[in-house]
Amino acid sequence: MKNRKSIFAFFAISAAMIFASCSNLTDANVSSSSEDKNTLNIEVTNYDEVVTQASKSANRASRTIIPDSFDSDGVDFYLYGTNTSGGTFGPEKVTFTGNTDAAGGAASKTVGTVSIPANSAVWEFTLVAVTSGAAAPTEATLKDDAVLIGYSSMDMLNGDTAKFTLSPDGLTKEAQIAMKLYTDGWALPAGFTAKAGIYLLTTGADAGADATPTEKNVAFSDATKDEANAVAYAINSFAPGTYLFKVTFEKTGSNKKFYWSDVLVVLPGKTIDNVVGIPNVIGTAPTAPTAFKAGYVENSEDKFSGWYTTAFEWERGSKNENNFEIEVLEFNDADTVTPPTDADAAWTTALTAGSSVTYDSKFSSEENYESGSLLSGNTKAQLRLELGKRYFARIRAVNDAGESAWTLVALADAPAEPTGTKAFTGTTINRYRLTYFMNGGAYYADKATADADTAGTGGSTEDKVSYHCEDSTTGIEIIKADGTPIIKNNTYTWSYWSKDATSETASRYNEPGAAPEAYKGYKNLDLYAMFTTDASVAIFDKKSLEIQDGWITVDTGNITGKTATIEVTTQTEVKWTFTPGEVKDAEGKKIENFAYDKVNFTVTKGGTTFEAKSADKVGAATEFAMSLSNLPAGIYQVMFTAHYDTTTVSYPITTTITR
Template sequence: MKNRKSIFAFFAISAAMIFASCSNLTDANVTSSSEDKNTLNIEVTNYDEVVTQASKSANHASRTIIPDSFDSNGVDFYLYGTNTSGGTFGPEKVTFKGNADAAAGGAASKTVGTISIPANSAVWEFTLVAVAPQGATAPTEATLKDNAVLIGYSSMDMLNGDTAKFTLSPDGLTKKAEIAMKLYTEGWALPTGFTAKAGIYLLTTGADAGTDAAPTEKEVAFTDATINETNTVDYAIASFAPGTYLFKVTFEKTGSNKKFYWSDVLVVLPGKTINNAVGIPNVIGEKPEAPTEFKAGYVENSEDKFSGWYTTAFEWERGSKNENNFEIEVLEFKDADTAVAPPTSDDEWTAASTGGSSFVTYGSKFSSEANYESGSLLSGNTKAQLRLELGKRYFARIRAVNDAGESAWTLVALADAPAEPTGTKAFTGTINRYRLTYFMNGGAYYDDKAAADADTAGTGGKTADIVSYHCEDSTTGIEIMKADGTPIIKKNTYTWSYWSKDGKSETASRYNEPGAAPEAYTGYKNLDLYAMFATDASVAIFDKKSLEIQADWITVAFSGTPEAGENATLTGKTATIEVTKQTEVKWTFTPGEVKDAAGKKIENFAYDKVNFTVTKGGTTFEAKSADNVGAAKEFAMSLSNLPAGIYQVMFTAHYGTTTVSYPITTTITR
């Protein structure tokens, strides 16, 4: 495509000193300007798709349809906010600077701005806006929002941090824009029998961005003459909401079920006119090119928000502009205690997937997957997030797909994390996060030896179990707490002796015994360690495995008498509900035997609480719980408001500080 307009001149001028990709911030330290003022650091992240485009040619592979430039004076940035104590701040103008990486000639880095705000420990809700220069008069919040061309939001507590991070976009602003684009076929004539339609669509869902009464999709009357910028076809919408969209041209031959697409991300800014002349290349019958720069990283602090899962973020660049959608394959390596080398070619991928490992392909219906988090694999998107299970190893690859065929696969690179969301970290070796849990087992934790020695009764310290999350490190590993060092664990007057890997006292289950060399965990599976105490016969130790939910503990059935063809079946962690008239299905949770460390059944055992949830794509449809569950407990699941699709049914059982879960992928058909 050739975009003939001046492209976002403001960004071209200020990108070098203001915006960033994904380098670590090096100069965002708190300094106090006075006793009652603190320096707030401001980062603007992830509007680099527009910024990057501004510093490159108009033929760059994405993010090229953008409005006329701002005026030559650029824009100003203003910050304002409120806090939970009722205080307000601003609006005040923000001064930006580049960081050390950019100054040294390195890769472009995050926007870094500073501003002095009241030193208040309450949680702040900040708004950052970009507007045309406002002159000497201090603008009000209303003025800023009415005139903003970009806006972003951030929440933070000044007591626990000093940096507010913003993603700026036009999304959510209301001042209407105008679309007045000129389209042509860039040197080729539309073949006989083909028609062309152009429209503006929502990036995540692919739906028309207009209304039912006024859709944006319309036929484009290309002729043999409209092959250059001199002879163009108008695509015009007088009033359109600001935001980030997909502009797509569809070519279809009468009588054929194949369609071919060309698309580009369209950034609509408030009050601006998009009057670009856009040349469309010939994509009819052409396969898409392979995506590039495919990355994956784990989203910090996402572990166990859904019990047993964490969020993985994927990011890539479009290889061409003619895909219908992308496909991501996620390979789960077979269960093995030794380190696994990720595939480096399609042949190695195939060999791995036929050697006991398995993979799942996510495509155009990505948002309907049970473990979907955000993003989309539809045309024009370059970001997606999904939940993966803790304690498993994965790898991934991506390709682009259209009606002409598929591109080559691109294997994921794990050295650098995606830029979004903020706080995403790089994996090491494979895609893996695991949970390390130290169960106090009735003991108390002391991180200071003197305090532990002084507490002769052994009743102080911290009693909560210690949980941390890590990536597999098959070389160095994660160092495990040692029983004859610091920290110290006590149970009354009994002495912490060693860790047990399964709550049993057999030698084979012991971890890091006193006198032995310190051990580091080099595995990838979730690791539970139980504190064991010398001469303490009263310590009640459960067999961890028997606490886990078993497949035969759960059943599913209709509440009423099924109609012909209606079924509710459950096999392992997969359920199918075929429904025509039933309005409810009941899930029954019946705990089985729970045993102690010696293998003896514990009589009258009951879980403290059992939670039952039904979710899809981040939306929760059912959330119920029951206390003191030792016998059969029914959980009703309403079918009335559940359309056909794939849902995640989750049972989560709690006993003391132990939590176990059992996910069931449930397909509802009607």
């Protein structure tokens, strides 16, 4: 009798990246013959699982079906790269050599170094494994020759480690399915039939061709309760990749179905001949998912204006769910909130302080969907959440027999974040945007440089944008007006920040001379640099010099106060018109023939400036053209900044462009 193979363990995630960080790996050096100067650290997160271990390894939890994996002596590795300057690197053969940690034991990751060309900071790398002794694959033969492949993006200015997750996804060398199935000691109830098939993880669609689907009837009977009498499930030729193998039980005349499923990893040129025992899942509700955690995807902020990407990750509690449900709670606008302490009673209480949205099997059709799936077998999903808001989450598994208990998201317990993401540092899921508007001034990194620039024409005029998680205890330090860096508007001195570009006391974020407070909030914060001269210089009535509602019009769309909507059809630009109204001096007298010294017009989004124009001596209607050719639909910040003598005033307009 053929021995049953024990099933190999590791975390299986979504279709594109299937393996999570693993344990019991050995450190490795990556050697290369390249003599270039930039050093790249390489980390392979699942080297041990797919290269040095076999699926029949003993004492592994039953989690994923794979064939015998590749012996470490049976594959060679090659590194490829392309950069933003158009340069290429490789194929460069690399060798992994096991090391031990400082204590003499096996370290937890496979890492090493390799030298790469230094002519570009941003790289796209591909690491491939081929059969030992084979020639290095070319770009044309890569998908045919490789047996494993992994990808990594690397900005050498901001890091030096490229992480690879090896998988067979996208490769083309055909494999074979020769599995056997049995009911592991139980008999199929009367009236029930069984089908088995291979499906795409993300969509749930049959992974076979339309003309030859993989779903097949399985003839379970009283005789097929042990592996010696297992039923064959075979496909002669099948594409490598990561799939869901699912067995469906259905009673004739009933609309309920019950499932058992497992992630199926098909390696190029290998045969999956596992003998798999299927437990009795009929009428059994799924077990609650475990290890539910969330993190944010770095540098995802404002790629969709006003949003960032949140990644959720969990472990399946059982193998009989139809799909998962994630409920996301958005807290109402309040100074403080109390996150739920459990997934039931405390969650219900927390709903009084907010509202929730439930994502289910139709997750991929949601407007704020990013990647992943909540269908059976998946353990990762990403969606976009709004900047400047606070959220919490819980998850459960669902099938036709019922629902599991809810599992609350963990933000503080290590490891707090899914693989490849950053941890939220507060008690809620939150990211916010902090923007420093230069407001006509220039930014200097240090006081000496600012003092040396007596003309006030140097420095950076770009607004400063950064993103943070809520920190209600320590907060985020705000740039100090009496320290460094320095902001100057020509010869005028930066005095304080304003929250709405006015000099009203209520709008001042930091009073002149006061120590600036740390920001402990969670909302998006816009700060505008305000400038004054020394005390001996007269200041005009700032209230009178401020830009008023109605002074600014746009020839397309409409504008109400500080909000505008522009519907783009065929035009290539829109024209904004700035018309100063009545302005008074400090004594309340109207200034005849008044003109601002200069008016600046800028269009920005997420720290990127799309338009920057100015006009001198503006006392009458003045047009500023805004090109639409490089402005996709979205929300932009249109800013008018007017200068008169020692005074600078601004008028921000939140502008929505629709197409």
